[in-house]
Amino acid sequence: xxxxxxxxxxxxxxxxxxxxxxxxxxxxxxxxxxxxxxxxxxxxxxxxxxxxxxxxxxxxxxxxxxxxxxxxxxxxxxxxxxxxxxxxxxxxxxxxxxxxxxxxxxxxxxxxxxxxxxxxxxxxxxxxxxxxxxxxxxxxxxxxxxxxxxxxxxxxxxxxxxxxxxxxxxxxxxxxxxxxxxxxxxxxxxxxxxxxxxxxxxxxxxxxxxxxxxxxxxxxxxxxxxxxxxxxxxxxxxxxxxxxxxxxxxxxxx
Amino acid sequence: xxxxxxxxxxxxxxxxxxxxxxxxxxxxxxxxxxxxxxxxxxxxxxxxxxxxxxxxxxxxxxxxxxxxxxxxxxxxxxxxxxxxxxxxxxxxxxxxxxxxxxxxxxxxxxxxxxxxxxxxxxxxxxxxxxxxxxxxxxxxxxxxxxxxxxxxxxxxxxxxxxxxxxxxxxxxxxxxxxxxxxxxxxxxxxxxxxxxxxxxxxxxxxxxxxxxxxxxxxxxxxxxxxxxxxxxxxxxxxxxxxxxxxxxxxxxxxxxxxxxxxxxxxxxxxxxxxxxxxxxxxxxxxxxxxxxxxxxxxxxxxxx
Numbered sequence: 001x002x003x004x005x006x007x008x009x010x011x012x013x014x015x016x017x018x019x020x021x022x023x024x025x026x027x028x029x030x031x032x033x034x035x036x037x038x039x040x041x042x043x044x045x046x047x048x049x050x051x052x053x054x055x056x057x058x059x060x061x062x063x064x065x066x067x068x069x070x071x072x073x074x075x076x077x078x079x080x081x082x083x084x085x086x087x088x089x090x091x092x093x094x095x096x097x098x099x100x101x102x103x104x105x106x107x108x109x110x111x112x113x114x115x116x117x118x119x120x121x122x123x124x125x126x127x128x129x130x131x132x133x134x135x136x137x138x139x140x141x142x143x144x145x146x147x148x149x150x151x152x153x154x155x156x157x158x159x160x161x162x163x164x165x166x167x168x169x170x171x172x173x174x175x176x177x178x179x180x181x182x183x184x185x186x187x188x189x190x191x192x193x194x195x196x197x198x199x200x201x202x203x204x205x206x207x208x209x210x211x212x213x214x215x216x217x218x219x220x221x222x223x224x225x226x227x228x229x230x231x232x233x234x235x236x237x238x239x240x241x242x243x244x245x246x247x248x249x250x251x252x253x254x
Numbered sequence: 255x256x257x258x259x260x261x262x263x264x265x266x267x268x269x270x271x272x273x274x275x276x277x278x279x280x281x282x283x284x285x286x287x288x289x290x291x292x293x294x295x296x297x298x299x300x301x302x303x304x305x306x307x308x309x310x311x312x313x314x315x316x317x318x319x320x321x322x323x324x325x326x327x328x329x330x331x332x333x334x335x336x337x338x339x340x341x342x343x344x345x346x347x348x349x350x351x352x353x354x355x356x357x358x359x360x361x362x363x364x365x366x367x368x369x370x371x372x373x374x375x376x377x378x379x380x381x382x383x384x385x386x387x388x389x390x391x392x393x394x395x396x397x398x399x400x401x402x403x404x405x406x407x408x409x410x411x412x413x414x415x416x417x418x419x420x421x422x423x424x425x426x427x428x429x430x431x432x433x434x435x436x437x438x439x440x441x442x443x444x445x446x447x448x449x450x451x452x453x454x455x456x457x458x459x460x461x462x463x464x465x466x467x468x469x470x471x472x473x474x475x476x477x478x479x480x481x482x483x484x485x486x487x488x489x490x491x492x493x494x495x496x497x498x499x500x501x502x503x504x505x506x507x508x509x510x511x512x513x514x515x516x517x518x519x520x521x522x523x524x525x526x527x528x529x530x531x532x533x534x535x536x537x538x539x540x541x542x543x544x545x546x547x548x549x550x551x552x553x554x555x556x557x558x
Contacts, residue, residue, distance in 0.1 A: 043459055078464050080457040081433065086466075088480070088508070105308055109510075247459035 024218060024228040024240050025050040026112045026132055027077030027087030030156075031191045032216045032230045032238075034207045036171040037128035037158035039116050040079040041252050048226070048242020049074045052091070055212075055236035059181040061108065061149040064094045071104065075242075077112075083119075087112045091150075110150050125159035125170075151178040152185075165197025175210070184211040201254045205230070220244065220254055288536070288551070289493055290326040295319070295525075297486070297501025299336060301343070305512055312342040318501065320354065320524045328360040328537060334524035347409035354524040360537050365389060367538050375520040377445065379403040381417050383522050385532045389540045392431065397440070398424045399532075403520070421445055421519065429541040434458040436541055448473035450517045454481075456528060458542045461485040463529040474516030479509040483529045485548040493551045502549070503527050 023030025027046045030036045033056065040046075054068035062068055071094075077087030088111050092104035114130030133150035156173035172190040177183060191207025205216045209232075216230025216238075229239040246252065301314040320334030334354040341348055356373030367387040374380045381403030389395040404417035425440025434457065441451035452469035461484065468478040484504045491499065502525045526532070535543045 045462075045464075078457075080435075080464065105310065107304070107310070247462045247464075249460045 024048065024226065024242065025052060025056070025073060025075075025238070026089055027075035027242070028085050028112050028114055028130070030114075031171060031193065031205050031207045032214045032228070033185070033209045033232070034171065034189045034191050034214075035114070035128070035130055035154050035156050035173055035175065036169070036191075037116055037120070037126035037156045038169070038171075039082060039114070039126075039128070040077075040085060041246060041250065042079055042082045043246045043248035043250060044079045045245050045247050046075070046077040046087070046226070046242045048240055050228075050240030050242075051238060053232060053236040053238050055232045056238055057091070058149045058179065060179070061147060062091075062093060064096070069094060078247075083116045085112075085114045108147055108149055120159065125157040127155065127157050129153070129155045148178055150182075152176060152182065165200075167193075167195040167197075167200070169193035169195070171207075185209055195254070203254075223251060223253070288324050288534075290324050291493065291495045291497060293322040293324070293497045293499060295322070295499050295501050297504065298339075300506075303343070303512070313340050314338070314343045314346055315340040316351075318353070318524070320501075322525070328534070330358045330360075332356055332358065332524055349410035350408075352408040354521075356522050358522065360533060362537070367533055369522075369532055371522040373522075374406055374408075375403070375522050376524075377518065377520040378405055378407050379445070379520045380406040380414075383520075385522075387531075387533065387538065387540075389538075392540075392544075393429050395427045395429075395540060396425070397427060397532075398422065399442075399519070401520070403445075419445075419447065421447075423519070427541065429544075431544060434542070434545060444471070444516070445518045445520065446473070446515045448516055450474075452517050454528070456542075458529060458545060460546075461487075461489065461548050463527075463542070465528060469517045471516030474513050475511070477509055477511045477513065477516060479507065481508070481528060482506040483527045485529065489548060490550050490552055501525060503529070 023032065023035055027048065029038045029040045049072060051072045052070065054062070054070050057068065057071060059068070062071060071092050073089050073091040075087050075089035077085060079085045090107040090109055093106040093108055094103060095105045110133035112130065112132045113134065114128055116126055116128040118124070118127040120126035131153040133148055133152070152175055154173050154175035156171060158169060158171045161168045161170070170192060172188065174187065175189050176186050187210050189208055189210045191205060194204045196202060201220055203218050205218070207214050212233040214230055214232045215234065216228060218226065218228035220226050224244050226242045226244045229237070231237055296317060296319040299316040299318050302311045304311055306312070316336040316338055318334055318336055320332065323331040325331065332354055336351040336353050338348050352374060353376055354374060356371050356375060358369060358371040361368040361370065365388060369385040371383040375383065381401060383399070383401040386398045387395060400420070400422035402417055402420050405415040407413045421443050423440045423442030425438065428437040436456040436458065438456070439451070439453045444450055448471045450469060450471035452467060454465050454467035456463050456465040463483040465481045467481065468476070470476050485502060486500050486504055505527050529542055531541060535547060
């Protein structure tokens, strides 16, 4: 079954005019759950929604009767300059009063920021630093009164290799989550991306999140609709779509 | 070298510069002064909040028809009403609300630009307002705003108080034309008698401006957020004596905190926004006004 799902995702990517480069559930560029040093194009604005399997959420804060539940987030993001991206994301939460399947009363707000001080060169990788869910709470003296469920910071390096028009992307990052219940995703993480020459809009991704492997595909349809689907630990599906627009009026195929 | 020669050289240089500017600027970049006429426009004011535990969002949506009478000589009369379409805000009335009815005049003394307004402004305020803008360089300008206002409520019932408060801010603007980026900082006394300061960084794109801001008020504390201003199409227009069009812009402002009383100030123009600033494009060519204009007025072709 697991193998069938992977094959299905790969087949879907081969059939669709795809493109993409996103840690899409946050609205920023990256891999799937792992950040990278890739950046979106200057002027790119994203507005999207992403289904998050319970395996993608923290082990605290997304519990109902002691059980984790699937949820979703929505976000907007912008790349004002080629070296900086930021996004604003809301992740839906249930409360003890939630009775229906879709009864999400609450939401967790978070902001993400990524800066790339070193652009990728011929021989050296791009270097980026960033953070997710950095709220005003990180400046508070009593940090236990704020949520910061997704708060982490990282440094990432990404290098792309081209051969015959195909593009291979290598990413290595060090990431640290603030909360102890996310410690399983701490440490060295990384992944490999592949963009085929015959269809450069498509991208296949394999990554190690620090705790498990995750495979996925992302894509851009008609220059504006970005899709991403992945399997965490080869069995937990996550997927999302977003509307993408370049505010400088530039047209990119991926 | 005689003084006459120096004067002639300077005049010649200025004439050459003006000629070069006039001939090198693309036609669409040059400011187009609007001919006198009446604009009738309408847009939507969309507000939503998330302040209740068991309800995710409350919506308040108003239709915002208005008019702008461009009278010539930089005089303008503007007006706007709010017509509630969806109202889930308990503390917001369901009646028609006059949001703006103001007479404005743009003035210039040397390099000092001013805009004086009188009438009913947004946030239920009426009175007098004066805005000053002093460009010291292509990249730097000083600004100030002062007002003397009272309260005028125009919803399901009307109520008015005498003008009872002065308010004013001073600040500066930096415009980095290479990156179409504007940095703005102001401080002063605000509408609810709080002292505060705010800083904002704006990135101007084609027809869109996105900004992030932070602010502090001695009464209401810290706040931050972002704004998105989208200039609405059509971007090519034909100018007539009476013009029907959509509102010039849609503006979204997000605040992290739920306290909305800090650092507040009214708007004297129903279409005022951070992208355009206070002044007409043809009047003050500074900052985002040096970019390609959002709206181009189609020139009438002379028939043979």
